[in-house]
Amino acid sequence: THMAVASPMSSALSSFGLSTSRPVTCEYGMVHVMSESGVPRGKDYCILYNPQWAHLPHDLGKASLLQLGDWSSSMLCSPSDLPPGGFINQVPLVARGNCTFYEKVRLAQGGGARGLLVVSKEKLVPPGGNRTQYEEIGIPVALLSHRDMLDMFQNFGHQLRVALYAPSEPVLDYNMVIIFIMAVGTVALGGYWAGSRDVRRRYVKHKRDDGPEKQEDGAVDVTPVMICVFVVMCCSMLVLLYYFYDHLVYVIIGIFCLASSTGLYSCLAPCVRRLPCCGCRVPDNSLPYFHKRPQARMLLLALFCVAVSVVWGVFRNEDQWAWVLQDALGITFCLYMLKTIRLPTFKACTLLLLVLFIYDVFFVFITPFLTKSGNSIMVEVATGPSDSATHEKLPMVLKVPRLNSSPLALCDRPFSLLGFGDILVPGLLVAYCHRFDVQVQSSRVYFMASTIAYGIGLLVTFVALALMQRGQPALLYLVPCTLVTSCAVALWRQELGAFWTGSGFAKDLPQSLWAPAGSSQPPREPVGPRPQPPGEEQPPEPCAAEEEGAAAPAQEPGSPAQPEGQDLALPGPPSAQPGSPA
Structure with a gap:
């Protein structure tokens, strides 16, 4: 099977596109989550965001630590979904569905949000829109997987602070x-x-090969x-x-x-x-x-x-x-x-x-x-x-x-x-x-x-x-x-x-020895007697490619004898004679 003949090192992201807009450039980022209860430790979760709406800082130290508003039961598709006090200095967490990403982020930005996290139960896809919509929005919007949201609430509770950032990756990995x-x-x-x-x-x-097993595999x-x-x-x-x-x-x-x-x-x-x-x-x-x-x-x-x-x-x-x-x-x-x-x-x-x-x-x-x-x-x-x-x-x-x-x-x-x-x-x-x-x-x-x-x-x-x-x-x-x-x-x-x-x-090789692999041509009978006793097993093949493959081996016991009148240029001891063991 050759379907992966060039399956390349494909850690780079594939491009996504929308039929009504220019291609969406998606990037992976991180959301750093901490509990408001004062627990010093935090945890990073993966997000997928669109940098054409708003860029994220590369350093966590430069990212704003904001309160996370849990509105995951709401899809934020209409003004009635906005809370009475809005999302002042918050990053609301809403569910995906029923409307476009642009409609969600426009309502969130109008309510005073500093960012928007959209929870997706499906595979993460980049939020997109047309050129005019990109110019209207000034807050980051990103997708978070539903599994990560559950893990987040289980480990840190529902009173959380989050920071969105996109760390730079090394050009080449180890x-x-x-x-x-x-x-x-x-x-x-x-x-x-x-x-x-x-x-x-x-x-x-x-x-x-008089033994019950063949030690050599055929080639194609x-x-x-x-x-x-x-x-x-x-x-x-x-x-x-x-x-x-x-x-x-x-x-x-x-x-x-x-x-x-x-x-x-x-x-x-x-x-x-x-x-x-x-x-x-x-x-x-x-x-x-x-x-x-x-x-x-x-x-x-x-x-x-x-x-x-x-x-x-x-x-x-x-x-x-x-x-x-x-x-x-x-x-x-x-x-x-x-x-x-x-x-x-x-x-x-x-x-x-x-x-x-x-x-x-x-x-x-x-x-x-x-x-x-x-x-x-x-x-x-x-x-x-x-x-x-x-x-x-x-x-x-x-x-x-x-x-x-x-x-x-x-x-x-x-x-x-x-x-x-x-x-x-x-x-x-x-x-x-x-x-x-x-x-x-x-x-x-x-x-x-x-x-x-x-x-x-x-x-x-x-x-x-x-x-x-x-x-x-x-x-x-x-x-x-x-x-x-x-x-x-x-x-x-x-x-x-x-x-x-x-x-x-084929240089200097007798024609009978130069038969194609798999050929049915019978080998030429040796001139001299075979010194190999009947039924003697061929010695096992070494564990790795041997040096003897680099230089053609001397004639072995039981191998065909050299025909008279022809020179067989084989590297080996000068004493190796036709029909006799090397």
């Missing part, structure tokens, strides 16, 4: 550092692991037709989510649970295979999958991965800790995808990245001109539509809560987001660069250059987010950085032709 480390680390580890496993697989994939080579079909499916799914979000979001959550448990199993399996305990196998049986007699520890691992995924699915809306589990599952899912999906040529890499580059920019920057609300389809889907009845969020993102000390962290935008696609798409190019590095023995120069370029592109994305204060299509910056850097390295090393076509992978 959580961007965590997102940066997770994203770059996942791309680097996934690209290295995928490249190492792929190269190793090309040399040992014809080894006879991406073709241009697959890329086109994939992008069409992405566009269709994104549009369907935009119009039928409340119905399809649960489908996406279910897919994420299944895919993330598979990814977690794939990442932990190499480590579990190295454990000395629980190596016994299930008895002989005719059940599906179990007839292969899997090890007990692998069954326990599968149950553990499913349990972790189910725990996240049940507690996914717990903002305090569920994001940690979602990020961990998301990273393992990305590593699994980078290991499974393989781009065979730089031509395929360029096609995929450029098509998704256009897709990303279109759905973030162009769709606001096509939607009635004026909101980006990508940002709307990634953050959840404002009118969603379920209030569910798509899980296909890395999310980290705000870590600064600003009271605005209490408002309804505490997370910064980065879509899985912003990791997977450039990560596939990094994996290709690592495979090419190994084959041409370039000391990982392509891999290092593309990984550094990804990090720079992500930093540029953060800077653009801070400058524009709106959600950004991350691929707008990541694709040029990674593609141009990889191409420049190939030009510098005079290997652009081989890098473009992937021909460096």
Whole structure:
């Protein structure tokens, strides 16, 4: 699923609009509440206000501490709703409904109020009006959630003093550092692991596997037709989510649970295979999958991965800790995808990245001109539509809560987001660069250059987010950085032709060993005898991408022998002879 390919760091607010007025600029602020009984402590609550009516001070010390008038049973829509003495030097608290915000604030200002708080049982929306109405009003008006009002009265009683202010936020939050480390680390580890496993697989994939389990997972080579079909499916799914979000979001959550448990199993399996305990196998049986007699520890691992995924699915809306589990599952899912999906040529890499580059920019920057609300389809889907009845969020993102000390962290935008696609798409190019590095023995120069370029592109994305204060299509910056850097390295090393076509992978390799992934062509029988005893188990895969993937491994016991008359340029000890163990 690629609907979150550019789900950008969307902590910036989306724009709201009214059909009869100019667009409403909304901002989050705070209302500081204190009891009139002399209790020194106070508490901040989130409000949403329109600065075009009246600005709020940035510092709490400069805000006026005024008496709160509890008129929450009144909607303040007619002069008869005004109290006999008016609202002299008060901030009245009234209910939302039955009339416009302008009518409420005009009556409040006429009654001597110094501000107006409107209690809303629904999602907070910015109070608005036309240009003439903005010029008439000189007091701030803001919306407060009904839940916060109940909490306010429960903690401080009904005799309250309040101060309205809007503290400034840092341009960038510390959580961007965590997102940066997770994203770059996942791309680097996934690209290295995928490249190492792929190269190793090309040399040992014809080894006879007499054991009941296969240690190597198959890979899928991406073709241009697959890329086109994939992008069409992405566009269709994104549009369907935009119009039928409340119905399809649960489908996406279910897919994420299944895919993330598979990814977690794939990442932990190499480590579990190295454990000395629980190596016994299930008895002989005719059940599906179990007839292969899997090890007990692998069954326990599968149950553990499913349990972790189910725990996240049940507690996914717990903002305090569920994001940690979602990020961990998301990273393992990305590593699994980078290991499974393989781009065979730089031509395929360029096609995929450029098509998704256009897709990303279109759905973030162009769709606001096509939607009635004026909101980006990508940002709307990634953050959840404002009118969603379920209030569910798509899980296909890395999310980290705000870590600064600003009271605005209490408002309804505490997370910064980065879509899985912003990791997977450039990560596939990094994996290709690592495979090419190994084959041409370039000391990982392509891999290092593309990984550094990804990090720079992500930093540029953060800077653009801070400058524009709106959600950004991350691929707008990541694709040029990674593609141009990889191409420049190939030009510098005079290997652009081989890098473009992937021909460096086939250099000096016998044709029988250079069969496409998934090919049904039978391997060439070895000339020498196989030293591997029948039924001997293949050694377990290491816990992480190994060094032996960086340099093609020497011939292993049981691997195909080198045909006579052909040179196979494999790094390894000079004593490794055809048909004999290294």
